[in-house]
Amino acid sequence: MTTIDPTPVPGTTAPDIPDECLVAARAADAKSGEETVILAMGDLLGVTDAFVVTNGRNSRQVKTIVDEVEREVKLTSGRSPYCIEGLDDAYWVLMDYGDFLVHVFMDEARAFYDLEHLWNDAPRVAWVDAA
Numbered sequence: 001m002t003t004i005d006p007t008p009v010p011g012t013t014a015p016d017i018p019d020e021c022l023v024a025a026r027a028a029d030a031k032s033g034e035e036t037v038i039l040a041m042g043d044l045l046g047v048t049d050a051f052v053v054t055n056g057r058n059s060r061q062v063k064t065i066v067d068e069v070e071r072e073v074k075l076t077s078g079r080s081p082y083c084i085e086g087l088d089d090a091y092w093v094l095m096d097y098g099d100f101l102v103h104v105f106m107d108e109a110r111a112f113y114d115l116e117h118l119w120n121d122a123p124r125v126a127w128v129d130a131a
Helices: 019-030 059-077 107-113
Strands: 034-040 050-056 083-085 092-096 100-106
Touching: 019 034, 019 050, 019 059, 019 100, 050 059, 050 107, 059 092, 059 100, 100 107
Parallel strands: 050 100
Antiparallel strands: 034 050, 083 092, 092 100
């Protein structure tokens, strides 16, 4: 499990997220996923620990991101998603790993559904390698 950044308010603890979230975010980034974020959802939602949210410019890129996330998570942890929804039109693809979800949107779908605004209280997780 990876703890979130920034440092929590004194007297509170940082929620944990599955390490595979970092793998998923980096895999999306490797295929030019845009503005990839990880939201720690455990305290807000209760049914999953985290969301990984990213987008592509077109359906081909969205499908490529989904394929890369699935491949990298499988290689590093042996895990496969329980289900993948929305792959036919690739407007909004949801990859359900149980303890975390990966949302891969097309640009306009991400702007329309605006999950980051909807879950504005969710802490954002630092995932970019310091290089």
